[in-house]
Amino acid sequence: MLVHERAVRFEEIDAAGIVFFPRFLNYCHDAMEALFAPLDGGYVRLVTERHIGLPTVHVEADYRSPLRYGDVARIEVTIPHVGSRSFTLHYRFARAADGLPVAEVKHIVATTDLTAMRAVPIPNDVRAVLERHRAPPS
Amino acid sequence: MLVHERAVRFEEIDAAGIVFFPRFLNYCHDAMEALFAPLDGGYVRLVTERHIGLPTVHVEADYRSPLRYGDVARIEVTIPHVGSRSFTLHYRFARAADGLPVAEVKHIVATTDLTAMRAVPIPNDVRAVLERHRAPPS
Amino acid sequence: MLVHERAVRFEEIDAAGIVFFPRFLNYCHDAMEALFAPLDGGYVRLVTERHIGLPTVHVEADYRSPLRYGDVARIEVTIPHVGSRSFTLHYRFARAADGLPVAEVKHIVATTDLTAMRAVPIPNDVRAVLERHRAPPS
C-alpha cells in the first residue's frame, strides 16, 4: 500500500464551495505517478521516452464526504488486480486531519503503446512495482 | 434526450497527447448544466441563489476511444432513474465527426442543501426537467 | 475587432468565490482560437498538422472587477501590432450583462515551429487574419 497525501489547492474548488468532483481523479493520477516513482526515470520517462502510457479504461468512484479548501487528502493506494495488459488500482480517500472517509475509487488502466495507441503487455519493471502493492482494497 | 456538443479545448490535453481522463467528467457537468438551462435562472440560480447543488455520490465511466485536440465530443444525456433525493444521469460520448463511440458515464447526484450539506427532496421544477429526459441509457 | 463571449464555468471559481485570475488567460486563448477560426482547418490544424504554435512571450493583465459564476465575459480582441515573427493581441473584458469593465490583457506571441521550438516568420494566411483585426486596443 502506498500512502499519498495532497493538500486541496485554491483553484480546485467549484462554485458550490467544495472540491469539484472530477478532480478526485486528478488526485488519483497524482497518487499513481507517486506509485511509479521507483521506476527508472519514474512515470515521466515511461510516458515521454518509452512512449508507454496508462490510459483509463474504466473508473468507478463513490463519494462520501466533500473536501474543502484547507483539507489535506490522505490517499491509500493498493493494487487489487494485475492482468496481462491492464491492472486495477484502488484508492481510499480520507481527510488527513481526522480520518473522515471521503471517497473510494476503482481505476482500471491499460498499458498502452502511445504511438500505436494499442494495449501492450505490462512491462516487467511496471509489474514489479504493482506486485509490491498487490493487495485487496484497503 | 439532450444532445450536447463540445469541442476539445487546447488545455485539456495531457502529457500523453489525449484528453486527460478526469476531464470527461467536466464535460458531463457541462452537459448537466445544459440540461438544466430550462430552470428559471438555470443551474446558476439553483446553486447561487437557491443554494441547492448536485454533489456527485457515484460515478462509473467506461472509456473506449481517446479524444484529441481538434475533436468535438457529442454527448447524449438521458435520465434512467429518478429517486426522491437523488437521480441518475447517463452520458454517451461519441466523436462528432464520425460517430466513433468514445465513452459512457453513469452519474448519480443528490439534490443537496449546500448550506447544511444535507440531501433534500428533488425540487418540483428540477423533477420536471428530469422527467422530460427520462429514458433508459441511449 | 472580434467579439467573443464565454460564460464562466462552474469549475473556474476559486476558494475566494471568484474566477481564479490565471483563467483569464485561458479565456484569452479561447478568444485567440476563435480569431483564427477562418484559417483552413482553424487553429487546430495550424498546431496539429502544420506544427506551428503561438507560444506566449509576454503578457500583461489589469484586473478591474471580478467575474463570478453566472457571469458571461464579453471579450473584444484587436491586433495592435504585427511584427515579422511575433504579434500582439489586446483583449478587453467586460461583463456581458451590463458592460462592467472587468479586465484588459496585452498578449505577445511568437509564431513558432513546434518541432524545433524556434520562431518562424508569420505565415501569410495567419498574417491575413491579423490584418483583418488590426486596430489599436479597443
Next chain:
Amino acid sequence: MLVHERAVRFEEIDAAGIVFFPRFLNYCHDAMEALFAPLDGGYVRLVTERHIGLPTVHVEADYRSPLRYGDVARIEVTIPHVGSRSFTLHYRFARAADGLPVAEVKHIVATTDLTAMRAVPIPNDVRAVLERHRAPPS
C-alpha cells in the same frame, strides 16, 4: 527570498506539448501560498476564516523557455514593494535541473475584504511576512 519547487504535472501540458502559459500563474499562486505558510493557519485561514483574500490587480509575465512534463520549476519569490493596501511579488522561474531561465512574473495583489470586495489595509501579520522577503527582484 522564498524558494518554491514544483514538478510539472501530467495534466498541465497543452496541445502544443508544453506547459500551458496561464498555468505559470497557478504556480505563482502556489508559491504565494507557500510564502504565507508562516501565518497562523496559513493562507487557508486568511481566506476561509478571516475572509481576506489577495485578488490580483496586475500581472506581467515574460516567458523565455518552455517547461515540459518531467521538468521541475524552481521559483524564487521576492517582495519588491509593499504599499498600504497592496503589494508586489516577483517570481523568477528556472528549470531546477540545470538552472535554465524560464520566466519572470511581476504580480500585484490587493488585500481585500472578500465579503465587501473592498481593499483593506494589509494586516500586520501579513505585512510581517512580506517584510521578511522584502528585496528587489532576484
